[in-house]
Amino acid sequence: MSEMKKNLKGFSTFPHDTIAEIQRSAREGIYQIRGLGAKRKVPNFDDLVFLGASASRYPLEGYREKCNTSVVIGDRFAKKPITLDIPITIAGMSFGALGANAKDALGRGASAMGTSTTTGDGGMTPEERKSSKYLVYQLLPSRYGMNPDDLRKADAIEVVVGQGAKPGGGGMLLGQKINERVAQMRNLPEGIDQRSACRHPDWTGPDDLEIKIQELREITNWEKPIYVKVGAARAYYDTALAVKAGADVVVLDGMQGGTAATQDVFIEHVGIPTLGALREAVDSLKELNMHRKVQLIVSGGIRSGADVAKAIAMGADAVSIGSAAMIALNCNADMYPEDYEKLGTAAGYCHHCHTGRCPVGVATQDPELEKRLEPELAGKRVKNYLATLTLELQTLARANGKSDVRNLEPEDLAALTVEAAAMARVPLAGTNWIPGHER
Amino acid sequence: MCGIVGIYLKNKKYNKQLGKLLTGMMNNMASRGPDSAGFAVYNKSSKFKYTICLKENYDLKDLKKDLKNKLSNTKYKLIADHVVIESSSKPEKVLPNIKKIKEIDLVGYGKSIEIFKQVGNPKDVVKKFSLDKFSGSHAIGHTRMATESAITTDGSHPYSTGEDECLVHNGSLSNHNNLRRTLIKNGIEFKSQNDTEVAAGYISNSLKNKTSLKDTLTNGLKDLDGFYTFITGTQKGFAVLRDEIACKPAVIAETKDYVAIASEFQAMAHLPDVNKADIYEPKPGVVYSWGS
Amino acid sequence: MSRNLVWFIRGDLKMNFDLSKKTLSEVNSFLQKIDLKSNQRDFVIKNPLGNHALCAGLQDEINVTIKGHVGYYCAGMNKNAHITVEGNVGTGVAENMMSGIVHVKGNASQSAGATGHGGTLIIDGDASSRCGISMKGIDIIVKGSVGHMSAFMAQSGNLVILGDADEYLGDSIYEAKIYCLGKVKSLGADCIEKEMNEKEINNLSSILKAQNIKADPKKFKRYGSARSLYNFKIDNVSNY
Numbered sequence: 001m002s003e004m005k006k007n008l009k010g011f012s013t014f015p016h017d018t019i020a021e022i023q024r025s026a027r028e029g030i031y032q033i034r035g036l037g038a039k040r041k042v043p044n045f046d047d048l049v050f051l052g053a054s055a056s057r058y059p060l061e062g063y064r065e066k067c068n069t070s071v072v073i074g075d076r077f078a079k080k081p082i083t084l085d086i087p088i089t090i091a092g093m094s095f096g097a098l099g100a101n102a103k104d105a106l107g108r109g110a111s112a113m114g115t116s117t118t119t120g121d122g123g124m125t126p127e128e129r130k131s132s133k134y135l136v137y138q139l140l141p142s143r144y145g146m147n148p149d150d151l152r153k154a155d156a157i158e159v160v161v162g163q164g165a166k167p168g169g170g171g172m173l174l175g176q177k178i179n180e181r182v183a184q185m186r187n188l189p190e191g192i193d194q195r196s197a198c199r200h201p202d203w204t205g206p207d208d209l210e211i212k213i214q215e216l217r218e219i220t221n222w223e224k225p226i227y228v229k230v231g232a233a234r235a236y237y238d239t240a241l242a243v244k245a246g247a248d249v250v251v252l253d254g255m256q257g258g259t260a261a262t263q264d265v266f267i268e269h270v271g272i273p274t275l276g277a278l279r280e281a282v283d284s285l286k287e288l289n290m291h292r293k294v295q296l297i298v299s300g301g302i303r304s305g306a307d308v309a310k311a312i313a314m315g316a317d318a319v320s321i322g323s324a325a326m327i328a329l330n331c332n333a334d335m336y337p338e339d340y341e342k343l344g345t346a347a348g349y350c351h352h353c354h355t356g357r358c359p360v361g362v363a364t365q366d367p368e369l370e371k372r373l374e375p376e377l378a379g380k381r382v383k384n385y386l387a388t389l390t391l392e393l394q395t396l397a398r399a400n401g402k403s404d405v406r407n408l409e410p411e412d413l414a415a416l417t418v419e420a421a422a423m424a425r426v427p428l429a430g431t432n433w434i435p436g437h438e439r
Numbered sequence: 440m441c442g443i444v445g446i447y448l449k450n451k452k453y454n455k456q457l458g459k460l461l462t463g464m465m466n467n468m469a470s471r472g473p474d475s476a477g478f479a480v481y482n483k484s485s486k487f488k489y490t491i492c493l494k495e496n497y498d499l500k501d502l503k504k505d506l507k508n509k510l511s512n513t514k515y516k517l518i519a520d521h522v523v524i525e526s527s528s529k530p531e532k533v534l535p536n537i538k539k540i541k542e543i544d545l546v547g548y549g550k551s552i553e554i555f556k557q558v559g560n561p562k563d564v565v566k567k568f569s570l571d572k573f574s575g576s577h578a579i580g581h582t583r584m585a586t587e588s589a590i591t592t593d594g595s596h597p598y599s600t601g602e603d604e605c606l607v608h609n610g611s612l613s614n615h616n617n618l619r620r621t622l623i624k625n626g627i628e629f630k631s632q633n634d635t636e637v638a639a640g641y642i643s644n645s646l647k648n649k650t651s652l653k654d655t656l657t658n659g660l661k662d663l664d665g666f667y668t669f670i671t672g673t674q675k676g677f678a679v680l681r682d683e684i685a686c687k688p689a690v691i692a693e694t695k696d697y698v699a700i701a702s703e704f705q706a707m708a709h710l711p712d713v714n715k716a717d718i719y720e721p722k723p724g725v726v727y728s729w730g731s
Numbered sequence: 732m733s734r735n736l737v738w739f740i741r742g743d744l745k746m747n748f749d750l751s752k753k754t755l756s757e758v759n760s761f762l763q764k765i766d767l768k769s770n771q772r773d774f775v776i777k778n779p780l781g782n783h784a785l786c787a788g789l790q791d792e793i794n795v796t797i798k799g800h801v802g803y804y805c806a807g808m809n810k811n812a813h814i815t816v817e818g819n820v821g822t823g824v825a826e827n828m829m830s831g832i833v834h835v836k837g838n839a840s841q842s843a844g845a846t847g848h849g850g851t852l853i854i855d856g857d858a859s860s861r862c863g864i865s866m867k868g869i870d871i872i873v874k875g876s877v878g879h880m881s882a883f884m885a886q887s888g889n890l891v892i893l894g895d896a897d898e899y900l901g902d903s904i905y906e907a908k909i910y911c912l913g914k915v916k917s918l919g920a921d922c923i924e925k926e927m928n929e930k931e932i933n934n935l936s937s938i939l940k941a942q943n944i945k946a947d948p949k950k951f952k953r954y955g956s957a958r959s960l961y962n963f964k965i966d967n968v969s970n971y
Contacts, residue, residue: 030963143846143865146827148788148808175962187848187867187886189906192961197884201864202804202823202842204666204686205611207440207471207584207702211783215804218759219788237587241440244473244584685860685879688822690840704821705781705802714799718819720840720859722897723879 031265033172035097035353035363037165037258037301037323042273044256045307047420048413049429052399060398067394068404070114071318073295074156074225074248077217081225081248082134082155084318085114086390087405088308090382091253091299091322092138092158092229094120096173096182097260097353100127102329102362104375107131109328109382113390118158118320121171121196123185124150131379136227139216141170142196144186148219156249157216158227159209161238164257164274164300166266167231171196174261177356179365206241213246227251231270232277232300239284243294251320252281254300258323260363261354274300274311276423282315291315292406305392312393313408314424321389328385329378330360336372440586441596441609442468442561442702443689445579445670445677446710447729450696453711458573460710462565464699465580467706469561472582475595476564477556479547479605479672482575486512489524489533489548490555492592497542509536519567521546521555530602544593544630549603551576551674556595577730579672581607588632598639601646603674608635609702610667610687618662638663642671656680656726668721670700676730685723692716698729745796746771751778755785762812765791783821786814789831803840806833809850825852828869841878844871847888853942860897863890866907872942882909883919891938893946901954909954910935912946918954925955 010016021032053059060067075081090110095103097120108131110117116134119125123145129135137154139146151157162168173182173194183190203212213226228242229251242250254274259267278298285291298311299320311319323331334347339359343352353363361372397405400412414429415421421428422436444464448454461478469476493502499517506513512527522543526533530548537545547554555568561582565571581596588594597605612618615637619629627640641663645655652671656678659669668689669680679700681689692699692707694716699707707713721727748758762774772793779785779799786795787807797805800818810829819837828847835843838856845861847869854862854871860878863871866888876894883899885907895913902919908931909922918924925931927949935948 033963143827143867146846147829147848148790148810148827151808189961192905193963195884195903195960197865199686201845201861201883202826205440206586207442207609208688208803208822210471211703211803215784215787215807218756218784219763219808221760221763222756234587241584241586685841688841690821703781703783703802704800704819705783708781708800714818718800718838719857720878723860 031263033174033261033354034264034267034351035258035260036267036351037256038268039351040268042255043275043417043419043423044273044301045275045310047275047417048310048415048424048426050309050313050396050400050412051414053401057401059401060403062395062398065398066403067397068406069390069394071295071406073297073318074227076225076248076294077246078156078223078225078248079221080155080223082116084116084134086386087312087316087318087393088113088302088386088389089115089136089297089318089320090117090325091257091320092118092120092136092160092163093322093326094122094171094173094260095125095128096120096122096177096186096365097363098326099358099361099364099370099373100125101370101373101375101378102326103128104131105329105373105378106325106382107135108375108379109325109386110134112379112383113386115386116155119154121173122182123147124153125185129153138229140196141198141200142186143201144188144196151216151224152220154224156225156227157220158229158251159213159216159247160229161209161242162231162233162253163229163259164231164253164255164271165259166262167233167271168198169262169266169270170198172259172261172354174354174356177354177365182365206245209241210245225249227297229253231255231257232272232274233270235272235277235280236284239281239296240288243285243288243290247294249295249297250281250285251297251299252277253320254278254298256301257299258326273423274298274302275420278311278314278316279423279425285315292317305389305394306396308389308393309396309405309408310413312405313412314410314426317406325382325385326362328382329362329373330381331358331362333360335360440584440611441472441607442582442706443579443607443609443668443670443700444468444581444702444706445577445607445672445679445700447577447676447698448696449698451576453696454576455574457575457578458569459571461573461578461580462571463709464701464706465561465565465570465582467708468580468582468702471702472584473560474585474590475556475558475583475592476561476581477554477583477595477597477607478565478568478570478578478580479552479554479597480570480573480575480578481551481603481672481674482553482573483551483674484525485550486525486527487530487533487548487550488553489526489537490546490553491522491524491537492544492546492556493520493522494542494544502540502543505540506536518555518569520557521568523553545599547597547599547605549674552599552603552605552672554597554599554605556581556592556597558590558592558595577672577676579605579607579670579677586611587634591631593630594633594636596635597672598636600639600643600671603672604643604646604652605672606635606639606642607670607672608638608667609689610665610682612638612663612665612667614664634665638667638669652678653726653728660724668702673728673730676728678726678728679721680726681721681723683724689721690718691721691727692718745773745775748774748776749778750776750780750782750785755782759784759787762786762793762795763788763790765793767791779818781821786812789814792831800837809833819856824854825850825869828852838875839873843873844869847871851941857894863888863907866890870938872938872944874944876913879916880919882907882922885909889934889938891935891951893944901956903960904954904956906956908934910948910951911954912951915952915954921957921960922954923957925953927951927953 111133255271857875899919901922
């Protein structure tokens, strides 16, 4: 049989996973809901390379010659902007989507590196506020757990218009993850499937967002930086509108960004890759003369210090990691194979956050499974990962002659593919051709 | 996204202050629409008026030269870079002549309407056109926060939709690109990528086909997709329509002397006796009109 | 010190603010951080002029009277304070209120009491669309009518309407309760009429009594969730 299979021709349009999905739909009659981000390949930072040093450009020595990584976030209007030691933050992920141990670990790791974590669609937990040196508090359409005391306890406030995994979609948490504590925080009956609204309840549009931001500033005495987060859709216009609405910071989440649960079609087919959206957002800031005055934080598929360096070279002020942080915690780690199998998946393929049966105890509320994630050890892993990203970032910056990572610029880059050259507006390597260069 | 305002005077005693009242409203809406501004003032004349905008390197002298002997009984009023041409010649004769001149844009025309619009902060725009000196029976205005099209004068509101008619819009349409292509086939011309310009084209196309304004707006509920509060100015007054979801704001203040509408009450807080006014919100999907 | 003495002698213990003379932030930040050691608990704000976020973020048991019409988010995220608006309010009055009382003597715009977690919002006039949207424990009493999509995704709390309700009342509602005396134009997805038994009549009766409203609870109809959208089921596809 396997001899014969070698010579069989498969279908490009209907590969095995597509066949399996169509047959699942025929059985179940409803869309597939899953976690994490887009699985398919899209143009990304791998398609860009740095030029490095040469006869005309000189590198910095690796250890003695400093390479600054700190960044000030939110100094446009806020009385108390945040100074991050590294330009890498932890993206918004809810308590509910993740377990308490996971949130605790993220806080420990981020704080050890002098950076921030972000709450998600469930509100702020006291544990999270305790373990995070800097905590960004999200204001989402659902307003689960929203209250003025937490608003004042936060270091920054992030108004969520959308996220990369589902620009236009609201939060979702299935019943199996709505235990007593989550239900109580979100004011929902236990065990139901949470459907969140996709629009804010008390404003629609940047003109009314401006008034909402004013209210948030009045409640917090104008102290906290206000971020506006958008999924990568029309990044050029969205960035301009966030600026006009009075944001201190724009957070841009590309299509590779993850989620704890949403429809697979949403994840794979809505939103544009981080690479293209980033270039649009920076163009918009530059045209408004707001580049570096309104900070831009970019997320969606950031994996290594190379991704961080390239994002900053293209004009971002910082990046945010979500899926990568979860992976540092142990998401998709090669352990507990029987439990992956019970879910119908395997390490390296798992996207089953929505089930609440996370084999490694990260995206679950089940106390038995949560025991598999020890906060102190996991926090150490997050810290190590962030430290590695930072060292990689500095290595690349020094190689390009920069004593401050913020001095990385688009001219330090070349593209390996035509798509990446067009999206990033960087010449194709070995040429000075930039395809598709037209607003 | 934007701010929209309108005021219709029931009592003639305020006609001379119309411009001053509208200026206060526009200034207050500048923060929600900082990119550009425009207004349409209605002041009945016996002759037709054509508001045109002079492009760069073309001035009133050039205009008078180009229109010499083409129109009868003509008066020219220059206000910044706009000119109001008053002529006893009918639109059928005047409009083709105006169209021939590439160095000007027709902003609006009718027996009552004068439209002015420009890129820039609304507070500067109203000062530039000396709006506070205008008088008339009613007026509508707009302050723009550009969403998906460029900040240009062509992208600014109000849009002329026909003789003595114009449109301002707060919101964001979602099917304007397809609709624009359909209207182009019906001979409507567009100068920008702006969604409101499409709504204006839709309205003028419908009015051209002898559908009433009320029916046009009612049909619009089906044909125009997205979020909107519209104010259409007419020779006798104005009409208001909100889409059925009605997320974009609109507040109306009515006294025995006037009816005012704005995106926020703040824009009307300075109007005479407004604290005693009947203040309410137009219901979604219902056409409200005054003066017709 | 001498000012307090003058008021005491005059018997007038209200502190006045004039928004045509002071900035919004000055007034808000004063009222958000009251010196509890002083006996000043009553405040009056004149000339609100449609300002937004007036009295947002208050946290103490103080009484504030606003004389005139306000803009958006008046009394936003209110905790403990008793705020009375002698006029109309814009979008989102008492949005996300935690506790306390907000009383609007005029009409309210959209999203009144949006996502409120507690406390009581009373509107003497009408409320516009989305009254009580996503409410999470607040009690809202509207003596007039409410606009469309009211109690949309309302999770908990009570919405009491003495007038009528426009279309799609209680669309996608969770466990909040709606009591309506007047006519309901239409009900939203998963919202149905529910039984007005003794327990419910008593619940409504105590809410009405607390506001001195002389309406007969037995004449109200109750609306709430059919609970069929609580778990994703293919048979509900038409509701999505």
